Amino acid sequence: MKNLVVGVADMKLSDDPEVVLVTHSLGSCIGLAIHDPVAKVGGLLHYMLPESSFDKSKAQKNPYMFGDTGIPLLFKGAYGLGAKKGRLRVIVAGASHILDQNGLFNIGKRNHTLLRKMFWKNNVMIDFEDVGGTANRTIKLEVGTGQAWLKTSGTGLRKI
Amino acid sequence: MAKNIRYGAQEDMTEIDKILSEIVTLKPVSHIAHRVIDLCCDPQSSLRELVEVIKYDQSITANLLRVCNSSYFGLMQKIVSVQQAVAYLGLSKVANLVVMGSTAYNFKTAQKGYDLGEGELWQYSVASAIIAQDLAEKKRLGNISLVFTSALLKDIGKLILHTYVKDSFEEINTAVQTRGLSFIEAEKEIIGIDHAGLGAKVAESWNFPPVMVDIIRNHHNPNRAPSDDPNTPIVYLADSICMMIGVGLGADGLAYRYYQEIVNRLEFSSHDLQKTIAAFWEKIKGVQELVNLSGGGR
Numbered sequence: 505m506k507n508l509v510v511g512v513a514d515m516k517l518s519d520d521p522e523v524v525l526v527t528h529s530l531g532s533c534i535g536l537a538i539h540d541p542v543a544k545v546g547g548l549l550h551y552m553l554p555e556s557s558f559d560k561s562k563a564q565k566n567p568y569m570f571g572d573t574g575i576p577l578l579f580k581g582a583y584g585l586g587a588k589k590g591r592l593r594v595i596v597a598g599a600s601h602i603l604d605q606n607g608l609f610n611i612g613k614r615n616h617t618l619l620r621k622m623f624w625k626n627n628v629m630i631d632f633e634d635v636g637g638t639a640n641r642t643i644k645l646e647v648g649t650g651q652a653w654l655k656t657s658g659t660g661l662r663k664i
Numbered sequence: 665m666a667k668n669i670r671y672g673a674q675e676d677m678t679e680i681d682k683i684l685s686e687i688v689t690l691k692p693v694s695h696i697a698h699r700v701i702d703l704c705c706d707p708q709s710s711l712r713e714l715v716e717v718i719k720y721d722q723s724i725t726a727n728l729l730r731v732c733n734s735s736y737f738g739l740m741q742k743i744v745s746v747q748q749a750v751a752y753l754g755l756s757k758v759a760n761l762v763v764m765g766s767t768a769y770n771f772k773t774a775q776k777g778y779d780l781g782e783g784e785l786w787q788y789s790v791a792s793a794i795i796a797q798d799l800a801e802k803k804r805l806g807n808i809s810l811v812f813t814s815a816l817l818k819d820i821g822k823l824i825l826h827t828y829v830k831d832s833f834e835e836i837n838t839a840v841q842t843r844g845l846s847f848i849e850a851e852k853e854i855i856g857i858d859h860a861g862l863g864a865k866v867a868e869s870w871n872f873p874p875v876m877v878d879i880i881r882n883h884h885n886p887n888r889a890p891s892d893d894p895n896t897p898i899v900y901l902a903d904s905i906c907m908m909i910g911v912g913l914g915a916d917g918l919a920y921r922y923y924q925e926i927v928n929r930l931e932f933s934s935h936d937l938q939k940t941i942a943a944f945w946e947k948i949k950g951v952q953e954l955v956n957l958s959g960g961g962r
């Protein structure tokens with residue numbers, strides 16, 4: 505097995521059954537993992553901010569920085585490798601906030617709200633979700649089996 | 665509450681005394697780095713003295729030139745002298761790099777109680793120092809070198825406290841999860857001292873300038889700083905942004921308090937917050953290079 509690390513504002517897709525996609529240290533960012541068990545295709549996106557509209561030049565430079573530009577590329581990329589929407593397992597983690605952080609400053613919540621809106625509009629169901637609170641999270645996804653793992657602040661990896 | 669511990673035939677020590685006695689296990693900063701820190705914190709000083717202080721120290725100069733020539737700065741011309749580094753980067757940034765190069769060694773170790781691997785705390789410290797420096801520059805507030813250095817060293821208390829956090833992690837985590845305490849409040853309640861208070865004790869014992877000791881002590885409680893002090897709020901905000909981005913986050917996660925009034929005092933909008941987060945991504949590779957050149961990292 506080989507770990508393929510997805511950095512901050514980054515996305516990786518794979519159909520190599522030996523690959524494990526992993527993203528560390530999700531604070532207010534969101535880690536979105538998708539997997540098709542038939543095509544054996546997996547993808548993982550780590551985005552930092554909800555909407556690209558506030559800085560389109562940054563979105564052109566790196567569309568994975570934003571949810572509204574990164575999420576479609578994750579799904580389209582997986583379809584390009586043979587995944588089908590109806591078979592996808594969808595996992596969401598992250599969107600933490602600092603205690604008492606509210607309103608527009610709560611980037612974690614805004615990241616999550618954007619994702620929920622996009623999923624609702626496009627009929628995407630979430631299979632597993634662990635969001636909010638003050639935790640620091642890590643996600644792993646085994647492309648070959650679809651087995652996913654979540655690590656939350658101070659605890660070991662657990663299967664999800 | 666702090667516990668009493670009996671050490672053989674010795675007199676009783678409180679757990680806090682025992683923790684404080686471990687300050688000597690950290691390697692103090694060098695005389696030259698100390699002088700640079702003093703210069704950074706003294707508004708009356710001319711940082712031109714800095715060049716005189718460092719130019720005869722081969723190790724500091726070599727490290728400084730290596731970092732100046734890294735891709736983080738992306739300078740077209742190769743820097744070969746301290747004077748040239750000052751001409752290209754300015755005195756404040758050169759001072760910051762000298763302090764960074766002279767303090768990394770303590771941060772290289774893992775802090776298991778905070779679930780931080782080797783170099784991860786250093787990565788977090790460098791990232792928050794760079795964000796603090798950028799905030800001070802953009803807002804034209806505070807002392808750039810002071811906020812950089814303070815942000816870099818603010819978590820030095822974790823280097824000692826992590827073993828105690830490891831022993832009490834379940835209790836601390838339960839207090840955070842069930843009673844809504846911040847991580848630092850839980851440290852104080854359960855261990856008897858928190859990493860910011862302990863960091864201030866380390867800074868005091870190393871005779872750091874009082875203004876820097878205060879920033880380290882108050883970096884999670886900026887309300888305790890005088891209302892006309894812009895430096896503590898800048899270090900606090902940079903730390904908060906770094907937690908949100910998540911670079912080098914530990915087991916304490918984001919379990920610290922957010923003070924909107926402090927952010928407002930800096931006239932920092934939610935738009936500024938998004939801009940800062942997005943801008944940090946552009947620097948992330950360079951930050952990693954600085955981390956690798958000076959200390960370690962994942």
